[in-house]
Amino acid sequence: MNKIIVISDIDGCLTDGGLYYTADGKVMKKFGVGDHEGVKLLRKNNIDILFITADKTGYPIVKRRIDDMKCDLVVVNEIERLDFIKEYVKEYEQVVFFGDGLGDANVKSKIPEIYFITPRNARNEAKYVSDYITENKGSEGAFLDLAIHVSWKTNTYYNKLYE
Numbered sequence: 001m002n003k004i005i006v007i008s009d010i011d012g013c014l015t016d017g018g019l020y021y022t023a024d025g026k027v028m029k030k031f032g033v034g035d036h037e038g039v040k041l042l043r044k045n046n047i048d049i050l051f052i053t054a055d056k057t058g059y060p061i062v063k064r065r066i067d068d069m070k071c072d073l074v075v076v077n078e079i080e081r082l083d084f085i086k087e088y089v090k091e092y093e094q095v096v097f098f099g100d101g102l103g104d105a106n107v108k109s110k111i112p113e114i115y116f117i118t119p120r121n122a123r124n125e126a127k128y129v130s131d132y133i134t135e136n137k138g139s140e141g142a143f144l145d146l147a148i149h150v151s152w153k154t155n156t157y158y159n160k161l162y163e
Helices: 035-044 059-068 081-091 102-110 124-129 142-153
Strands: 004-009 048-053 072-075 094-098 115-118
Touching (some): 004 142, 035 048, 035 142, 048 059, 048 081, 094 102, 102 115, 102 124, 115 124
Parallel strands (some): 004 048, 048 072
């Protein structure tokens, strides 16, 4: 079987990309509950998952959500993403990258062999070079859309969806 990894950005892909401040200055982020189903589906299909973020300020919030899903999280800024993802291209037969911004579009343009997925709410520049655009927006099920699509594309979806 192919060795596949999904590398997903957080802000704009698992969240709506917004930062919410309370009156006492606390920052909050909105995550979708259905995305955990996507993690489960990818795992059932033996697809590796890695989450990345450039947001050092919101890291504790993001880390808590990713820990809840029992996944790994790495801080990788937009400038480092190209070289970071190139290393996974060497290790995996297929790299699926889920991103929404200008830097993510640059990664796809420089590494055309990756399979690039964007959420519905991505920047137009990212959607333009995307291989697939999810039906839903970040924080509204986009990661689950990705998981269903990737599982279907790798011919594992029908065998492992409900096991």
